Amino acid sequence: MNYPTPPTHSQSLSDKIEQLRSHCQINILPSWVCWRGDLEITDVMQSNFLHWQPIQLNDKQQVVWNQGKHILWLGQKFTVPDSLYDYPLSGLCARLSLTWWADAVEVYLNGNLLSTGDLFDCSPRLLLSQGVKSKDEFFIVLRLVSPEHCDGALMHSQMIFESGIGDDIDPGLIANELAIAQTRGKNLSSTEWNRLVTEIEELMNFSCGIKTQADWKSLLEKIRQTYLRIDQLTSIKNNKLFLLGHAHLDLAWLWPVQETWRAAQNTFESVLKLQTEFSELIFCHTTPALYAWMEEHQSWLFTQIQTQVKLGKWEVLGGFWVEPDLNLISGESIVRQLLYGQLYFLEKFGKISPIVWVPDTFGFCGTLPGFLNQAGIEFFVTQKLRWNDTSQFDYDLFWWQSPDGSQILSYMSPPIGETIDPVKMTDYLSTWESKTGLANALWLPGVGDHGGGPTRDMLELARRWKNSPIFPETEFSTAENYCQYLKSSVAILPAKLPVWQDELYLQFHRGCYTTHADQKRWNRQCENLLYQAELFSTLATAIYGLPYPKTELETAWKKVLFHQFHDILPGSSITQVYQDALPEWQEVQQLGSTLLDRSLRAIACNINLPEPPQPDSIPVIIFNSLNWERSEVVKIKPPHAQHWLIHDLDGNQLPYQITRDGLLFIPTIPSIGYQIYWLSPGDVDENKCGQESYLEFCLENEYLLVRVNVQTGDLESVFDKIQLREVLKGAGNQLQAFADKGQYWDAWNIDPDYQSKPLPPAKLQSIEWLEKGIIQQRLRVVRQIGKSQFTQDYVLQTNCPILKIENSVNWQEDQVLVKTSFLLNLHSDIATYEIPCGVIHRPTHPHTPSQRAKWEVPALKWADLTADTNTGNYGVSLLNDCKYGYDIKGNEMRLTLLRSPHWPDPQADRGEHQFNYALYPHTGSWQAAETVRRAYNFNIPLNVLLNPETKKSPSPVFKNNSFLALTADNLIITAFKVSENDPQSFILRFYECHGESSNLPTLNLKSEFFTLGNPLDLLERNILPTVNPIAPWKISTFQVLTQER
Known part of the structure; x- marks a missing residue:
């Protein structure tokens, strides 16, 4: 005979915990009745909703209704019983605990609106009565709207009865204390643990027949004493949980930006009101852009926030202008996020933030510590790597080191959007202590994503649990105070903290490198445009006295920075967000182009022209x-x-x-x-017009011989004429399409199994020569994928070893991913990718789970595969002008071109696209081949002024017309601008791009204009003199001094 396995003592204690909860909690989920379709609440209350249809629960015991903004009404009448399993309820607080998945929710009590919620404020505990009496009746009605993209659900409905007195106890409180004891007691000896469980069981057996509150309280106190005698359990009072009110607020996502302003105002007003009642509450919030809007549009509220900041009750965090994406933006964009963010905090609140607080950004480039070290940042905080889909990130506290040697103390914070849940909090504290050796942890209570912040219930729970003898000490504090505690604790830990020398790659949301290609293109173009407009405006100011357009440039930059927010630039917002973003991008383009043209023409006005070769030239x-x-x-x-x-x-x-x-x-x-x-x-020179017809579809210059397959439009050969070697080992520029369905986070995530779901290959529609002259050859290939047309021009120019591929695409697919693939005739274990002001090396044959998780990776303007060969290094770089998603496995190099997700924007990426990429075969390393410079050239074309107004005086003509140059070849200038602090001073920024030390450069050529002055940090503050030579990958900023011409 098979006997059932006897319960373990842990199971037995779990049963007793649930038994205690049953004395004060009732599951009311099966009791709802429903109405499908919209109604007015007055009609609901007048129509006797109790006659609605009883709800049917699914196999998960949930209420579920169809997606697509469908409305479901639920109602029930709840009558307070005399007692629950002999525990009398009279005089207790009554709360309604709900958890839903719904786009919008309204909760009515006796016909009056009690509360509202949404997808994010989705687990409230709502107070129905401060002190119930037997037979009290509550008429509860819910109006729920399902999400657009998935079914709605009500997963949890419970009535909770609890003591309203801070020091008083009830069965629910003791049940939670026992749950904490269960977690903390895992290291007790089996003898001690068995004795504890046995005592509790014996006491619980006496609960039968107890009828009064006083007798119950006496029993609960006896149960409590059983575990309070155990030092290992009560020693939790030696630990501390620092509490900090938090409200993550996405500037746009499933709502437009205009709604964000309202959500921020509501959140901030709620926090300020709660702080008048709960004086202990300290709240934090990031995003200078949000405070700036508040200052302009709700100045009275902004003034109150300033007051609370001075009182230490409100902490401004973050440093960045917004919480940006940190994979897709340029190094100079990161600088401007910090510069404008920190200077705003300094001006409006009297201090900069020492903490970068980015809990929701989708991964972090490996060079970030180098930026943060130079912007007054001491600590880096995120929690996003907890979302990894393959392997858990190893560390909660570590030093993060960038390639230039900069280190920053980095902290994996607790999850955001949490409540005061004593069991979850103590579990987190125990895990934190075991991983770090530190006794004190941080907790972030507050509704988030759409704002919200701490609720009254959270603060009341915090006060109540502060008095529990088996709950850690609690204290509201700031993130800065907690990070300083971490910093001081690191020095006395017995083991050194680990040092992480890599990117912080999020094993999730890989589609965000590609989704909404229009945003990526706008961002890249505007970054490049503002660099040029600022550069030439500064030159025109410094040399020729043109007024500097500081306000216009700052306005343009801040618009770009705003749209680098981590749910806008990645493409993960609703349609309206991108409809609203378009005129903002266009405004930046118009303003930047105007400033660039104005500055170039101002310079041209001071240029002396020689005699023309012809009078009408x-x-x-x-x-x-x-x-x-x-x-x-x-x-x-x-x-x-x-x-x-x-x-x-x-x-x-x-x-x-x-x-x-x-x-x-x-x-x-x-x-x-x-x-x-x-x-x-x-006179026309026929040989230079290049209009003759060519039948063979080969492009050729002094470097390359390129042959196009006339059946597919792929590259079938790219032959290096200098090295006499074939670059390809299979098809090149092969368009590969895959089904990309089944992901809940559709815009964010590529189907991990997409490789097994290839779609039919592209069909060649036409191939024709457009140009074949002495300067440029252009061969056009038109191909079809599904309902979409790819028009691709292969362009080869004289004196250039790069094959350009210019694309015009009409993209009309649904949930399809398309890549371009190049099978290369070389092998290397390591591929190199550009990241902000640096590079990262990633394996092409991954071995560990974390390496294999990087099956789609971000890069900026290029990626490279270089192999050691018998005749030296040989490699291929793949350049782009607005794409970011790469994968290189073995000898296959691929660039992701387009996606077409349905949610949250069903129109994402459908329509016309223009983008370019280029194949650059090269001898030697990518450094020797100057891939970095080639990629900049590919992205930032030369500027042409045709017949501008120029100087008419007979002054001498300079043949060396360089305003600014650096003597070191491995330094890239990223900014030349007027100082934020001194309009008479200029700022030059550059970075080392090859991973090689460099001597401190001098400014040559037009040396009568400029000389290098003091070294500065990214906030344009003086720092100690720069060590010579400049370290590899170092970002350097200098004051520039001007001299009379």
């Missing part, structure tokens, strides 16, 4: 915004239809090519400077 001034000489193809559009020639300053005619939409030639422009050319009328 037109000057062309070409500007280079990058700090190295560039010689590359530009296109100009002559003013009217006739034949034109191009001459240099000495009157020499240059090679050119006429195309359908302009004239191509190759100028040479110095570092951050300009050069003058002449456009002159002339």
Whole structure:
């Protein structure tokens, strides 16, 4: 005969805990009646809703109704019984505990609105009565709206009766204390634990027949004494939980930005009101952009916040202008997030934040500590890596080190959006102590995502549990105080903290590198545009006295920074967010273009022109915004239809090519400077027009011979003519489409199994030559994937070892992922990817779970695979102008081009797209091949002014027209601007890009203009003199001094 397994003592104690809870808690989930469709609450109360249809629970014992904003009404009448299993209820508080998954919820008590909620404020404990009497009746009605993308659900409905007196006890309190004891008692000896459980069981057996509150209280006190005698359980009072009110507020997500302002106002008003009653409450909030809006539109509220900050009751956190995505933005964008954020805090609240607080950002680039160290940041805090889908992140407290050697104390905070749950809090504390050796932990009570913050119930629970003898000490404090506690504790820990020298990769939300490609393109273009507009505006101010457009540039930058928020730029918001974002991006583009054009024309007005080669020649001034000489193809559009020639300053005619939409030639422009050319009328040269027909679909220049497959449109060969080797070992630029369905977080997540769901290959529709001249060859391939058309131009230019692929796509797929693939004729265990102001190396043959989880990774402008060969290093770089998702496995290099998720924006990515990428085979390492410079060139074209107004005086003409250059080749200038603190001072920022030390550069060429001054941090404050040489990957900022010309 098979006998049942006897319960363990832990199971037995769990049974007793549930028995105690049954004396004060009632599951009312099966008792709801329902009405499907909308009603007015007055009609509900007048129509005797108790005659509605009884609810049917699903197999998970939940109330479920259809997705798509469908409305479900639930109602029930609850009558307070005399007692629950002999525990009298009279005089106790009555609370309704609910948990739902619904887009919007209204809770009515006796016909009056009691509370509202949504997807985020979804687990309230609502006070129905401060002291019930037997036979009291509560008419409870819920109006629930299902989410657009998934079914709605009511998962939990419970009536709770508890003591309303802080020191008083009830069965629920003792049950929770026993649950805490159960967790804390895991290390007790079996003898001691068995004795405890036996005593509790014996006492519980005496509960039968007890009828009065006084007798119950006596019994509960006896039960409590059984575990209070055990030092290992009561020693929890030696631990402390620091509490900090919190309300994560996404600036946009499932709601538009305008709703965020209302949510912020409601949250802040609620917190300030609660602080008048609960003087212990300290609250924190990030996002200077949000405070700036509040200052402008609700100044009375902003003033109150300033007062609370001074009193130490409100902590401004974060440092960044918003909580941005930190995989997809440039290094200079990270700088501006910190610069504008910290300076705003300093101006409005008297101090900068020492903490970067980014609990919800989707991963963090490995160079971030180098930025934070230079912006007054001492601590990095997130909790997002708890969302990993493959392997748990190893550390809760660690030093994070960037490639330049910068370290920052980093802390994996508790989850956000939590309540005061004593069992969960003590479990977290125990886990924290076991992992770190530290006795004190932080807890963040408060409703979040859509704002909300701490509730009255949370604060009352905090007060009640503060008095429990088996609950840790609690104290409201600030994040800064807690982080300083961590810092001081690190010095006395017996073991050194681990040092993490890698990115903080989130094993989740990999689709965010690609979704809403329009946002990625706008962001990249605006970052590049503002760099140029600021650079040339500064030069025009410093050299020629043009008024500096500080306000306009700051306005433009802050719009870009705002839309780098971690639910806007990643593409994970609703349709309206992107409809609202479009005019903001367009405004930045218009403003940046105007400022750039104005500054270039101001410089042009001070340029002396030589005598033209012909009286009717037109000057062309070409500007280079990058700090190295560039010689590359530009296109100009002559003013009217006739034949034109191009001459240099000495009157020499240059090679050119006429195309359908302009004239191509190759100028040479110095570092951050300009050069003058002449456009002159002339006779057409048939050899330079390149209009003849070519039947063979091969592109060729002095570097590459490229052959296109006439059946597929793929590259079938890319031959390196210099090294005499084939670059490909299979198809190149093969468009690969996959079904990408089944993910709840549709916009965020790529189906992990997408590789097993390939769709039919792209169908070639046409292939034709558009250009084949002495400057440029252009071969157009048109292909079809499903309902979508890809128009791709293979472009090969003279004197250039790069094959460009220019794309125009009409994308009309649903839940499809498309990549471009290059099978390379080389192998390496490591691939290199650009990240903000640096690179990261990732394995191409992953071995560990955490490595295998990186099957889709972020990068900025390029990725590279370089192999050691018998004849030296050889590699291939894949450049892009607005894409971010890569994967390189073995010898296959892929770039993710487009996705088409349904939720939360069913229109995401459908429509027209323009983007470019390029294949760059090279000899030697990516450093020797100057991949970084090639990628910058690919993203930031030369600027052309045709026939601008220039200086008419007969002054000498300079042939070396560089305003600014650095003597070191491995330094990239990322900003040249007017100082935030001194309008007469200028700021130059650059970073080391090759991982090699560099001598401190000098500014050469136009040395009569500029010299390097003091080194500064990213907030433009003086720091100790920079060590020479500059460390690899170091970001450096200097004051620039001007001299009379």
